[in-house]
Amino acid sequence: MDFPFDEPYYLSGGRLQKGLDCTIVEIHTDAGIVGIGESCPWGNTYLPAFALGIRAGLEILCPVLIGENPLHIDCINRTMNKALCNQPYIKAAIDVACWDILARKANLPLYALLGGKLCDSVPLQGSSSFSMPPSGVVQRVRKFRERGYAVHTIKIGGDTIQDSMACIAAVLEDAKPDERFTFDANGHWLPGEAAVVMNSVRDSRVMFEQVCRTMDECGEARQLSSAPMTIDESVETLSDLRRAHAMGVAQRFGLKLGRIGGLSQARAMRDFCVAHGIQMNTEVTGGSIIGDTAAVHLAIATPPEINRATWDCTQLHGCVTATGGFKRDGGRGIVSDKPGLGLELVPEVVGEPVAVYEYGKGICNGFK
Numbered sequence: 324m325d326f327p328f329d330e331p332y333y334l335s336g337g338r339l340q341k342g343l344d345c346t347i348v349e350i351h352t353d354a355g356i357v358g359i360g361e362s363c364p365w366g367n368t369y370l371p372a373f374a375l376g377i378r379a380g381l382e383i384l385c386p387v388l389i390g391e392n393p394l395h396i397d398c399i400n401r402t403m404n405k406a407l408c409n410q411p412y413i414k415a416a417i418d419v420a421c422w423d424i425l426a427r428k429a430n431l432p433l434y435a436l437l438g439g440k441l442c443d444s445v446p447l448q449g450s451s452s453f454s455m456p457p458s459g460v461v462q463r464v465r466k467f468r469e470r471g472y473a474v475h476t477i478k479i480g481g482d483t484i485q486d487s488m489a490c491i492a493a494v495l496e497d498a499k500p501d502e503r504f505t506f507d508a509n510g511h512w513l514p515g516e517a518a519v520v521m522n523s524v525r526d527s528r529v530m531f532e533q534v535c536r537t538m539d540e541c542g543e544a545r546q547l548s549s550a551p552m553t554i555d556e557s558v559e560t561l562s563d564l565r566r567a568h569a570m571g572v573a574q575r576f577g578l579k580l581g582r583i584g585g586l587s588q589a590r591a592m593r594d595f596c597v598a599h600g601i602q603m604n605t606e607v608t609g610g611s612i613i614g615d616t617a618a619v620h621l622a623i624a625t626p627p628e629i630n631r632a633t634w635d636c637t638q639l640h641g642c643v644t645a646t647g648g649f650k651r652d653g654g655r656g657i658v659s660d661k662p663g664l665g666l667e668l669v670p671e672v673v674g675e676p677v678a679v680y681e682y683g684k685g686i687c688n689g690f691k
């Protein structure tokens with residue numbers, strides 16, 4: 324499905340996104356239980372992941388998964404990993420749909436299987452696209468503030484580091500005392516440039532995210548600045564997270580279900596963060612209410628002092644693919660106690676499947 328954005332969205336380096344291409348997966352079982360998941364990369368330039376890659380990967384994965392037991396989710400992931408090396412973004416939708424099936428089978432809301440209800444609601448995070456002059460960014464932050472959002476991420480990284488510093492200064496001048504801000508460079512700066520920007524800001528409400536492209540470069544920036552940092556793009560596996568923690572490269576980790584392959588890996592990474600006192604964001608790389616709802620279920624089941632906020636991609640577009648998902652209550656997200664994700668697809672929105680793989684028929688009607 325295509326989700327056109329309400330307005331264009333810029334990442335650092337002039338990377339423009341006008342909408343997202345999302346793949347929704349529905350798994351039917353012989354017991355009549357149906358699970359839903361989705362995978363949605365942020366375009367083609369954010370991560371080594373792209374939407375057509377998901378459909379190509381499903382052509383490989385679906386035939387080997389038919390007939391497997393979706394309740395045995397680690398077995399499902401081992402089967403997927405034997406059939407296709409790495410590329411967790413392709414596997415995320417299947418993993419989430421299996422968790423949905425398991426929770427529906429147990430007749431429990433998904434959060435109960437992920438640790439239980441550790442809080443009634445979770446903070447939502449507004450996400451503001453970069454633009455110059457900074458007044459446009461300030462306006463976008465104000466819109467989220469009016470809706471009750473107190474946590475903001477702001478994309479920075481223009482032609483010069485002075486552009487970024489001007490943007491940060493304008494946002495902070497307009498900020499409220501109880502708000503928190505993450506300025507996200509999406510890997511745009513060299514370590515020395517990152518340090519100049521970070522050292523120019525002294526504000527306890529501020530963190531900087533993925534200031535350089537690689538973990539090693541972020542580590543170099545870490546040596547040059549004491550500003551609080553978070554890392555997301557360069558952590559794809561639990562091993563990456565362990566390395567980032569050992570390097571002391573970041574005080575916070577941004578967990579995105581699509582990047583790491585779904586809820587199974589996310590749960591393991593969440594547990595690592597809890598064990599080591601690392602704050603984290605819990606969200607998706609992109610998508611609709613299906614992905615957002617899965618992220619909020621995990622966030623509800625995470626200690627509130629560890630879970631900082633959840634960015635909801637549905638704030639950027641009006642495509643409602645399912646009912647019964649997470650709801651906004653001001654700047655906070657809540658989920659229902661219905662079994663599983665609690666979602667029902669909206670048939671007139673999602674339309675007919677573009678590919679169907681069926682057990683026992685010996686044929687697959689793959690993507691055209």
Ligand code: MG
Binds near residue numbers: 509532556
């Ligand atoms: Mg980020």
